[in-house]
Amino acid sequence: MSITLNVNGLDHTVDADPDTPLLWVLRDHIALTGTKFGCGIAQCGACTVHLDGQATRACVTPVHLAVGKQVTTIEGVQSSVAKAIQQAWEELSVPQCGYCQSGQIMSATALLDSNKNPSDADIDAAMSGNICRCATYVRIRAAIKHAAQQLS
Amino acid sequence: MKFLLAEPAASQPSRRDFLKCVVVAGAGLTLGVRLPQASAQDGAFLAEDDSFQPNAFVRIGSDNRVTLIMKHLEMGQGSHTGLATLLAEELDAAWEQVITEGAPADTNRYKNLHWNAQGTGGSSAIANSFEQMRTAGATAKAMLVAAAAKTWQVPASEIQVSQGVLSHTASKKSATFGEFAEAAAHQALPIPEELVLKDPKDFIYIGKQRLTRKDTGKTDGSAQFTQDVKLPGMLTAVVAHAPRFGGTVRSVDDSKARAVAGVVDVVQIPSGVAVLAKDFWTAKLGRDALVINWDDSAAFKHSSVDIMENFKALAKQPGAVARNDGDTASAMKNAATVVEGNYEFPYLAHAAMEPMNCVAWVKPDGCEIWNGEQMQTVDQANVAATLGLKPEQVKINMLYAGSSFGRRANPASDYLLEAVHIAKAKTNTPVKLVWTREDDMRAGYYRPAYFHQIRAGLDKNGQPIAWEQRIVGQSLAAGTPFESFMVKDGVDKTSVEGASTLPYKIPHLKVDLHSVKLPVPVLWWRSVGHTHTAFSTETFIDRLAHTAKQDPVAFRLNLLADHPRHHGVLSLVAEKAGWDKPLPKGWARGVAVHESFNSFAAQVAEVSVKDDGRFKVERVVCAIDCGLAINPDVIKAQMEGSVGFALAPVLMSAITFKQGLVAQSNFHDYQVLRIDQMPKVEVHIMPSDAKPTGVGEPGVPPLAPAVANALSAATGQWFDKLPLQLEGSV
Ligand code: FES
Ligand code: FES
Numbered sequence: 001m002s003i004t005l006n007v008n009g010l011d012h013t014v015d016a017d018p019d020t021p022l023l024w025v026l027r028d029h030i031a032l033t034g035t036k037f038g039c040g041i042a043q044c045g046a047c048t049v050h051l052d053g054q055a056t057r058a059c060v061t062p063v064h065l066a067v068g069k070q071v072t073t074i075e076g077v078q079s080s081v082a083k084a085i086q087q088a089w090e091e092l093s094v095p096q097c098g099y100c101q102s103g104q105i106m107s108a109t110a111l112l113d114s115n116k117n118p119s120d121a122d123i124d125a126a127m128s129g130n131i132c133r134c135a136t137y138v139r140i141r142a143a144i145k146h147a148a149q150q151l152s
Numbered sequence: 153m154k155f156l157l158a159e160p161a162a163s164q165p166s167r168r169d170f171l172k173c174v175v176v177a178g179a180g181l182t183l184g185v186r187l188p189q190a191s192a193q194d195g196a197f198l199a200e201d202d203s204f205q206p207n208a209f210v211r212i213g214s215d216n217r218v219t220l221i222m223k224h225l226e227m228g229q230g231s232h233t234g235l236a237t238l239l240a241e242e243l244d245a246a247w248e249q250v251i252t253e254g255a256p257a258d259t260n261r262y263k264n265l266h267w268n269a270q271g272t273g274g275s276s277a278i279a280n281s282f283e284q285m286r287t288a289g290a291t292a293k294a295m296l297v298a299a300a301a302k303t304w305q306v307p308a309s310e311i312q313v314s315q316g317v318l319s320h321t322a323s324k325k326s327a328t329f330g331e332f333a334e335a336a337a338h339q340a341l342p343i344p345e346e347l348v349l350k351d352p353k354d355f356i357y358i359g360k361q362r363l364t365r366k367d368t369g370k371t372d373g374s375a376q377f378t379q380d381v382k383l384p385g386m387l388t389a390v391v392a393h394a395p396r397f398g399g400t401v402r403s404v405d406d407s408k409a410r411a412v413a414g415v416v417d418v419v420q421i422p423s424g425v426a427v428l429a430k431d432f433w434t435a436k437l438g439r440d441a442l443v444i445n446w447d448d449s450a451a452f453k454h455s456s457v458d459i460m461e462n463f464k465a466l467a468k469q470p471g472a473v474a475r476n477d478g479d480t481a482s483a484m485k486n487a488a489t490v491v492e493g494n495y496e497f498p499y500l501a502h503a504a505m506e507p508m509n510c511v512a513w514v515k516p517d518g519c520e521i522w523n524g525e526q527m528q529t530v531d532q533a534n535v536a537a538t539l540g541l542k543p544e545q546v547k548i549n550m551l552y553a554g555s556s557f558g559r560r561a562n563p564a565s566d567y568l569l570e571a572v573h574i575a576k577a578k579t580n581t582p583v584k585l586v587w588t589r590e591d592d593m594r595a596g597y598y599r600p601a602y603f604h605q606i607r608a609g610l611d612k613n614g615q616p617i618a619w620e621q622r623i624v625g626q627s628l629a630a631g632t633p634f635e636s637f638m639v640k641d642g643v644d645k646t647s648v649e650g651a652s653t654l655p656y657k658i659p660h661l662k663v664d665l666h667s668v669k670l671p672v673p674v675l676w677w678r679s680v681g682h683t684h685t686a687f688s689t690e691t692f693i694d695r696l697a698h699t700a701k702q703d704p705v706a707f708r709l710n711l712l713a714d715h716p717r718h719h720g721v722l723s724l725v726a727e728k729a730g731w732d733k734p735l736p737k738g739w740a741r742g743v744a745v746h747e748s749f750n751s752f753a754a755q756v757a758e759v760s761v762k763d764d765g766r767f768k769v770e771r772v773v774c775a776i777d778c779g780l781a782i783n784p785d786v787i788k789a790q791m792e793g794s795v796g797f798a799l800a801p802v803l804m805s806a807i808t809f810k811q812g813l814v815a816q817s818n819f820h821d822y823q824v825l826r827i828d829q830m831p832k833v834e835v836h837i838m839p840s841d842a843k844p845t846g847v848g849e850p851g852v853p854p855l856a857p858a859v860a861n862a863l864s865a866a867t868g869q870w871f872d873k874l875p876l877q878l879e880g881s882v
Contacts, residue, residue, distance in 0.1 A: 040588055075372065098369075
């Protein structure tokens with residue numbers, strides 16, 4: 001079935017079953033592969049995208065629920081908050097293997113969008129849905145704080 | 153992971169290694185260090201016709217790009233940053249002009265000099281490449297200098313190189329690397345004896361600074377993992393595996409799968425039934441619609457509980473001897489006190505962040521693979537054998553790996569061969585095999601379960617005089633091509649390492665082993681044997697210290713007089729952690745020290761315990777001696793990551809079997825560490841000018857015993873099982 005999605009500001013029309021998870025439409029139909037697959041059951045956060053600015057697990061979001069909304073992926077985050085997060089990630093050398101980091105950056109951006117100065121507890125609460133098997137958590141915490149500081 | 157395909161010594165590169173220069177048409181200079189076995193009489197490699205072979209480490213384009221070709225897999229351990237540091241250091245390139253690129257499978261040119269094979273593991277990337285990469289960088293620089301000297305008509309010795317720029321002060325000339333790239337390709341090779349590597353005091357990158365990488369694509373989604381590969385006409389395959397190891401397909405009804413719109417084909421392969429479609433989701437729907445009648449008659453049907461009971465029964469009998477100093481039996485009789493401990497360790501999944509996957513494109517005369525490739529030589533041979541090809545007909549592209557922890561270095565090449573079998577059935581069509589998390593967790597290759605039994609005797613002064621340790625578990629090497637050199641006299645070194653190498657001065661010491669054959673597929677898991685031996689030995693040492701009424705740090709230091717590097721990191725960590733300083737109420741400290749992969753790591757863990765038995769690891773202080781620190785920030789990152797990685801099995805990760813079925817399936821029931829459980833981590837690097845050694849694994853072993861020892865100090869309870877469970881907690 002033909003579905004039109006707005007992703008990173010552009011309309012894409014794809015032929016997919018409306019129950020197909022958004023993740024696979026992004027990756028396989030629209031060739032935006034920055035959003036990653038890690039678990040498929042909303043346990044790891046690797047697939048995190050923004051739906052109208054809200055951090056959302058694309059692996060459990062049927063594509064029809066994204067119709068009419070603004071989908072933002074790692075390839076399309078442009079806000080000053082997102083840029084500050086990406087830069088902090090580079091400056092503090094957060095990524096190890098890097099596979100989880102698209103999702104981490106999308107979750108961290110959503111956190112700073114709603115909370116300009118998060119505490120450790122706020123960071124833990126907002127980021128505990130994002131697994132990093134390389135356990136870069138020490139630096140994720142530091143980089144979120146660093147970005148918050150840069151933005152203030 | 154750790155293995156040797158041959159004795160390492162002979163393959164160390166020397167200054168006399170033959171160097172090769174290849175003119176890359178119009179593009180500049182490609183240089184590589186020839187390896188010793190490509191001997192001088194092998195004049196063929198100077199011929200023009202191999203000039204396009206990507207057989208080198210440095211490529212400098214006329215666009216001033218410096219491409220460094222990485223022979224090791226980057227899976228998060230920082231190998232690319234490390235190797236690039238070594239190359240850029242001697243080349244005097246500007247860090248910003250450097251990009252890295254994965255090397256192809258080519259054992260001769262890109263072998264791990266500590267193995268006789270191409271591959272990444274055993275925390276060996278820096279250790280084996282230290283001289284080789286610096287020599288490659290220095291050679292490139294010498295040829296650029298020679299080219300500039302010739303053009304400018306000035307002595308080479310007067311030319312300075314800094315940050316990718318060649319300059320001659322007197323004549324006020326300067327040029328970028330790019331400007332001289334092509335001319336440099338026509339220079340003679342520097343005479344190896346005249347190639348002088350930098351004095352460490354002149355290092356600009358090594359040991360100096362945090363080298364941030366902006367070229368990795370890991371913050372904007374552009375990094376290419378196998379999961380992201382797209383090829384024209386490519387199909388995605390999802391496979392139904394037997395629910396029990398050893399199960400086979402009795403019959404399959406694929407009509408419903410084929411009825412799923414978009415399913416292209418269903419093929420039966422040795423490891424199960426594959427459904428192919430243009431995209432993952434369709435293939436998965438197809439896979440879920442398969443009706444398979446599995447033949448479990450010969451399959452593995454045991455439960456974890458029975459396996460452990462069997463191990464315990466075996467532990468009553470002597471095993472194959474791994475180490476035997478003195479006479480433990482008589483010494484034990486003379487002991488004033490004898491202490492005993494039994495330890496149980498479950499199977500563990502690697503649970504790499506990127507579930508296993510592989511792209512294979514089989515053609516009549518060859519095969520091309522895209523993979524987070526960790527063991528080229530073995531995979532190439534296995535793929536070739538499966539397809540009836542020669543190894544050189546198998547081209548392997550090494551992409552970034554979404555972590556591995558040993559999983560991608562499998563002597564059986566399991567998931568690669570699965571992809572190849574499917575791709576063979578679809579010859580000429582590229583196929584991407586994608587495992588779901590459930591497939592990844594249930595299709596095997598686990599850190600084996602183990603049982604350890606330790607008895608030690610103390611004399612009347614509390615000095616340990618005898619130590620007997622028996623280990624029971626599956627061998628990693630048995631049944632693999634590595635068995636012949638990894639197993640000696642019935643002892644698989646990887647089952648006992650860390651115990652058989654116990655550094656403490658105990659005059660009578662015996663370690664023996666029962667290697668149990670079970671059909672559960674097993675594999676090295678970040679730090680291999682040390683994952684369990686460090687826990688049993690380092691918690692047991694604390695028990696002995698407690699019995700002897702001595703401080704755990706002082707007790708260890710006294711027994712480590714002959715091991716200065718253990719002694720060094722232990723002293724350092726105790727000092728930095730403030731071992732003797734008071735802690736808040738309900739908090740306690742524990743310590744552990746352990747050598748693995750020629751690096752020495754000590755950690756102090758601080759835990760807080762609540763009245764209801766819940767506890768939190770609050771802070772971990774690490775000291776690491778890995779010789780000369782190439783990238784201090786990467787070392788720090790590896791220690792931080794090791795702490796988080798190693799904490800998961802202490803708190804909660806375990807793979808268990810019920811009648812042969814794996815009980816866990818995904819991150820909700822195989823739990824791994826999350827950010828709210830991550831302690832603060834502090835890292836101290838021991839200053840050293842010893843040869844650099846690895847850091848990917850050595851931070852893992854001490855963590856579990858340090859945490860358990862802290863909890864013992866807090867609660868008075870001894871821990872003999874992982875994941876550990878506090879009495880009174882749920
Ligand atoms: S893939 Fe969506 S949360 Fe893991
Ligand atoms: S960086 Fe490897 S999983 Fe997060």
